[in-house]
Amino acid sequence: MPPAKLSPLMEQYYQNKKLYPDALLLFRVGDFYETFADDAITVARDLNITLTSRQKDGQGEKIPLAGVPYHALDAYLARLIRAGHKVAICDQVEDPKQARGLVKRAITRVVTPGTIIEPSMLEEGSNNFLAAVAKEEDRAGLAFVDVSTGEFLTTEVPSHRLTTELARFRPAECLSAAPLHWEEAREQILDEESFSLERAAFALADRYGPDWKERLRLEGRELSQRACGAVLSYLIASRFDLLDHLKDIQIYSGSDYMVLDEVTVRNLEISRNIRDRSRRGTLLEFLDRTRTAMGARTLARWIQMPLQSEEAIGHRLEGVEELASRSLLQRSLAEELKGASDLERLLGRISCKSASPKDLFALKGTLERLPRLQAILGDAGSPYLQDILARLSPLDDTVSLIERSIISDPPLLLRDGGVIREGYNAELDQFREILRDGRGWISRLEGAERERTGIRSLKIAFNNVFGYYIEVSRANLHLVPQDYIRKQTLANGERFVTPELKEMESRVLSAQERSVSLEQELFARVRDEVAGRAGAIQGRAMALAELDVLLSLAEVAQENDLVRPEFNQEGRISLRSSRHPVLARTMRGGFVPNDILLDQGSNRLIILTGPNMAGKSTFMRQIALAAIMAQSGSFVPAAHASLCLVDRIFTRVGAYDDLSAGQSTFMVEMTEIAHILTSATKRSLVLLDEVGRGTSTFDGLSLAWAITEYLHESIKCKSVFATHYHQLTELESTLPGVRNYSIAVKEDKGTITFLRTVVPGATDRSYGVHVARLAGVPRMVTRRADEILRDLEKEAVVLPGSGRGRQRRAARYTQLIFFDGDDGERAAGEKESERPDPIIEEIMSLDLDRMTPREALDRLAQYQQMQRERTDR
Secondary structure: OOOOOOOHHHHHHHHHHHHOOOOEEEEEEOOEEEEEHHHHHHHHHHHOOOOEEEEEOOOOOEEEEEEEEHHHHHHHHHHHHHOOOOEEEEEEOOOOOOOOOOOOEEEEEEEOHHHOOOHHHOOOOOOOOEEEEEEEOOEEEEEEEEOOOOEEEEEEEEHHHHHHHHHHHOOOEEEEOOOOOOOOOEEEEOOHHHHOHHHHHHHHHHHHOOOHHHHOOOOOOHHHHHHHHHHHHHHHHOOOOOOOOOOOOEEOOHHHEOEEOHHHHHHOOOOOOOOOOOOOOOHHHHHOOOOOHHHHHHHHHHHHOOEOOHHHHHHHHHHHHHHHHOHHHHHHHHHHHOOOOOHHHHHHHHHOOOOOHHHHHHHHHHHOOHHHHHHHHHHOOOHHHHHHHHHOOOOHHHHHHHHHHEOOOOOOOOOOOOOEOOOOOHHHHHHHHHHHHHHHHHHHHHHHHHHHHOOOOOEEEEEOOOEEEEEEEHHHHHHOOOOOEEEEEOOOEEEEEOHHHHHHHHHHHHHHHHHHHHHHHHHHHHHHHHHOOHHHHHHHHHHHHHHHHHHHHHHHHHHOOOEOOEEOOOOOEEEEEEOOHHHHHHHOOOOOOEEEEEOOOOOOEEEEEOOOOOOHHHHHHHHHHHHHHHHHOOOEOOOEEEEOOOOEEEEEOOOOOEHHHOEOHHHHHHHHHHHHHHHOOOOOEEEEEOOOOOOOHHHHHHHHHHHHHHHHHHHOOEEEEEOOOHHHHHHHHOOOOEEEEEEEEEEEOOEEEEEEEEEEOOOOOOOHHHHHHHOOOOHHHHHHHHHHHHHHHHOOEEEOOOOOOOOOOOEEEOOOOOOOOOOOOOOOOOOOOOOOOHHHHHHHHOOHHHOOHHHHHHHHHHHHHHHHHHHHO
16 A cells, blocks of 8 residues: 655556556656665565665655666566566656656556567577467367567367477466466466457457458357457557557467477477576577577477478478588578578567667668578579568568668667658758757857957857856956856856857757657657568568578588488388487487387387496487477488378486475376377377386386387387386287387496497396496495395296286296286296295385385385396396
């Protein structure tokens, strides 16, 4: 509550604060944005600036005050947004010189993570989406808007696909009527009315006209309508009243693109690495040779949304192939694109009336490149490059408008004038002539007065307080004429004016003020006229971005010896000498390539065994990355590649606790497995690494076995299952689509060398003690582990394979006994140990109620390692 008695300024402050009580209000006062009361305390704390105070309130208490310079707003604003605040900016909306009484102020913008347009607060190569979610039972409508570029997309999906779609666009802010618990974005909970069909219809009609349903193809898509309407209403409430650059809403379907859920995007390190969430070491970094910010964003979109249409993929691949094969064309385009400005975001600022004179000049400079780019592409042969050629037609009228109106290399700020070109406006030219004449007249007057008075040191100068004046030193005061009017006495002299000088001062200052004011009006007209051509400019921006991406993919293909992928209809993924794109480049020739074959027949599911650190995870990831690259329109790292279209890729790699959600490692693992098994289709690619390791050996192996059977028999998708459960290799003899592969290891005099080569067949050794030795575990421990391993191996007994009528194969296990599924009798030839197994004895003695999940996982890992090493011998 505001105090009872306030000054007019503070009353004005609290009137604006009432409009957005949940936001920090930055209130323009002179050269500062001030905050008061609780806002000031918060701002001082989060910006680490001084907290002071101003007048006392009605209770005699001083009001806290903290402020930041207006010219440094962007830097402070960015820090406040990162700290989690919503910020309302209240500006002076009239000239203080013309104000009668208190200067009028109004909120001009409300800034949240999803409504940022300031270049300094945005990543050039990434979109900054504001999302809205309208849910109803088992379906959801989504809308995504990037205010900085004008992109506007919508779709409707089953509710279980919601997080997948959010992960695809990684919005900075998400609007909904109920919490989504989407940790990657700031959530804004709005009331149900904000998502009503009535409000949506009003917002959409206001922005797109009365025929919006038919023109935007939103008829019958009520969830999309509600989400799109909520986004538009939110933008209007955030003071984005004019959005000329907002594109027509694009409806996209999930079936048009490969599905990459949040877990898969993270595990494959497509756009952010797992370590520090930066682009370093990601697929995006590998492929990105783009010259423009528009191209960088488009490339990110392509690899996050791989295509499902062979025709569309081929369209892209043909363009990449032509550019890769024509080095001169490639170099010419690269040179012309280098230094091109971000047309999309320039247009966004122009439309939102926040563009500077330099922004318009930069826009012109990039549009001037269009004729040259068309000339370079004139003999392009591929359909995609020909299409881009047609879409790059020049915008001579826009270039001419800016050329005629804005000077070359204009100042950054408009307030000082000197932006509009001579000859553009006659009235402005007259004001400038008065200024030139007035200043020349004053200079001539100074010479004449020196001659008339005999005061050689006399000078005529100007300041903002006294205007123009004649300054005379104290030693020459006796020479001052009678018509001089004393204005100010100084320590070393005096200042004077004359009626003639005051008259000229009035003319010059009036011309100066009117000149600056007129320049601002003229600039606003030019800016708004350019904003009115947003659609045409955006079309060229999209063509430039796509050309930039094709050029980038061509360069990467050349530099890294990538090949154009073929696509087959037989459901086959066949890669010869396949490489992991990022690691192969990092290792500079040291990466060991491998052949890969997955099909719908006898090579549908690979059981991959081998030591830790040998490269199983890398092998799996390079399969997935090859599929993503190919369906994005990129060449792939292999000597030959023939792939089928993959509708979804699922990965389950690594173990971690989600403590914030109260989930253990094993619970997270099973949740992800449940998602995979209920979402994968016959056309999917599933990559599993060490499933079942987070529970007991019996449970883990049983689950891994059952999951493998389900993938093979029920889903029938292509899968790779890397495991240390060597028992799973028995499935090759019972399931026709399962094949065993392992990572080759060379043993020599007690040491091993990882050959990184994937070979047919299984292995039953994990070399855990050796890996521990490489990791630096004390020698005493590893020596003792070797002794225990030899003792445990002596306890190994021969057990049969699985029952249920399947072929039984001998395998060496100690504590694991598989019973026949029909009668439970032990298979013939089984021998029981003469004494209790020491591992089982210790397991039986554990107090599980007192163990933490971490302790249990560590203990189980120890037992498992001991048992593997026992059975390996």
